[in-house]
Amino acid sequence: MxxxxxxxxxxxxxxxxxxxxxxxxxxxxxxxxxxxxxxxxxxxxxxxxxxxxxxxxEEEVRSRCRTYHKAFPEAEIIYAGKALMIRAVAEWVTQEGLSVDVCSAGELTIALAAGVDPARIVLHGNGKSFDELQAAVRSGVGRVVVDSLTEITLLSALATTPQRVLLRLSPGIDVHGHPAVRTGVLDQKFGFPIGSAMAAEAIDRIMRQPNLTLIGFHCHLGSQIYDPDHYGEAVRRMVGEMARVREDHGVIVTELDLGGGHAVAYRSGDAEMNLPELADVIEDALDAACARHHFPRPSIALEPGRAIVAxxxxxxxxxxxxxxxxxxxxxxxxxxxxxxxxxxxxxxxxxxxxxxxxxxxxxxxxxxxxxxxxxxxxxxxxxxxxxxxxxxxxxxxxxxxxxxxxxxxxxxxxxxxxxxxxxxxxxxxxxxxxxxxxxxxxxxxxx
Structure with missing residues (x-):
């Protein structure tokens, strides 16, 4: 009793x-x-x-995947596997239509073991080893996010067929918060500062490699971001850089990956990202930036991880x-x-x-x-x-x-x-x- x-x-x-x-x-x-x-x-x-x-x-994970699809019906939603990479979760999210982002050979192996289509896998990481890049190329991952000049050299030597790559840029946007989760500022370990000579050199090097195909840009602003306006500013800056590639190289890159970092509430009353509002901000920023630069609208990708499983x-x-x-x-x-x-x-x-x-x-x-x-x-x-x-x-x-x-x-x-x-x-x-x-x-x- x-x-x-x-x-x-x-x-x-x-x-x-x-x-x-x-x-x-x-x-x-x-x-x-x-x-x-x-x-x-x-x-x-x-x-x-x-x-x-x-x-x-399990139902909560699947429901969060569907929530993203509803808010962003035309965007590619890529699950950021570092949040929780186990075979069951990789299977759940891909069954719900998400792609998968991995940051190591270990995460890649787990995703493949879960039956994830390699073409729907994106490889990230600022310190990819030769072995990791080789594993990615051999397994046929859909995209590699290039984070250093060294990776361009290694990838061009490893790829036997054209490898699709995104170049990670730091857009110079400070979302404040803990220093460990601010990844959009210029002075940090990830990517290339937007508009810098180093970024221009990276773009030029990729363009000269017959086995590499630059399809777009990637950025990540940080973690636990609840103000959607930061993403609007990122869109404006990144589209401007895409337009510059067209001017300098006569090539139109077509993909823009805005990363993740969408805030979730850990305690009652905590601020979290409003997805419909974020969708509106991104849509408006795309319209304005593409009109300003007379640039064709790129396809958008988002990389929620914490927001899917937390x-x-x-x-x-x-x-x-x-x-x-x-x-x-x-x-x-x-x-x-x-x-x-x-x-x-x-x-x-x-x-x-x-x-x-x-x-x-x-x-x-x-x-x-x-x-x-x-x-x-x-x-x-x-x-x-x-x-x-x-x-x-x-x-x-x-x-x-x-x-x-x-x-x-x-x-x-x-x-x-x-x-x-x-x-x-x-x-x-x-x-x-x-x-x-x-x-x-x-x-x-x-x-």
Whole structure:
């Protein structure tokens, strides 16, 4: 018998859904007050698969793909695989009509293993090795985004048939925010500064190579951008550069890839990108820029990654201990931390945390959720509201953890990385198994 059986009136005060700006749309409280995702109680997943565990809502991923197609019906939507590159996700997004962007030979291998058509794969990266470029050419990737003069030389030597390339340009647009995620400024490691002598040399070199075909330009402004006007300015500058290529070389390049970086909400009230508004801004900027330069309208590509998978993910932890420091904070320590979510330490990211195994109806406390790792900076969330009667063994859930969590995870302190469990229509499926100590020892061949 549950508390709700004894006091049925409590049900009326319980929300049936959690904030859909942060949680997957199909997130509810069940009749026992437990959080359910995709028709499965999160507490049951914790019991079956252990913790820490990543949970991924397949329908949410697919729905986000459809949302992009609806907002940008004429654009190519390319999933930025670095957000979460596993075979199941690569399969889901391509089934929904998306192309896939990879940043390494490893990501390329995963995409190919998932059955992604090589022609729909785009290879990125500012430091591509000879072996990675060779693997891309041999597998027949549709486009390579050129990021250095060295890559032009290597690609021209490797390609046996004309390889389609995009040239990455830095448009000189500062979106502000954390320095680690500002990639549109001129002075940074990616691409070529727009209008620079180096960019002109790169264009000239590509044009002289019979095995390379320059089809357009690529840019990426940064991450967690919620102001669509930045993309409008990028369109205007990039179309101007496309027009310059026509003037200098008599060639019309036809593709403009505007990258991704569209903001998602990690906590209730956070700003996020409004896709219909972004579509309008890009459309207006294209009309104006193409009219100004008398340039034919290029095809547009967008590269959402975080915006596709972030909200589909929820991470589960089990409470290990609660410490009330006199004159200080209350620390709730869980069985995960910075090895499964380094974004807090890297970027100062902030998250919501809730109890998943029950719906608390009593007093709350302000707490800091700390990880289990031997680092003072191993903090998952600060100043979150948790029930005052929280006990060890209860399950905590952190929403919006589908992007850059598994991708950035490590085996720090020799703790294996968590599994990824998919939920859909009341069923669970293990997509990635938990990393074990045996896995770690298999790589340690020193004895």
């Amino acid at each position: 549950t508390l709700l059986d004894i006091f049925p009136s409590l049900r009326s005060g319980m929300p049936s859904r959690l904030d859909s700006a942060v949680w997957p749309r199909d997130t509810h409280y069940d009749g026992d007050g437990r959080i359910t995702l995709g028709g499965v109680a999160l507490a049951d997943i914790a019991d079956q698969y252990g913790t820490a565990t990543y949970v991924l809502d 909200r589909a993910g929820v991470t589960l932890y089990r409470v290990l201990s609660i410490k009330h420091i006199e004159g200080g904070r209350t620390y709730v320590t869980v069985d995960g931390g910075m090895s499964d979510n380094p974004r807090v330490a890297l970027y100062g990211a902030r998250y919501e945390v809730v109890v998943a195994n029950r719906h608390p109806c009593g007093p709350h406390m302000t707490a800091t959720v700390a990880g289990r790792y031997c680092e003072a900076g191993d903090i998952l969330a600060t100043d979150v509201r948790l029930p005052a009667d929280l006990r060890p063994g209860e399950v905590l859930a952190v929403p919006c953890t589908g992007a850059y969590h598994h991708s950035l995870a490590s085996s720090y302190n020799s703790v294996g990385r968590p599994p990824i469990i998919a939920v859909r229509r009341g069923r669970t499926r293990e997509l990635v198994r938990r990393e074990t100590t045996a896995d770690l020892l298999a790589r340690d061949i020193g004895l």
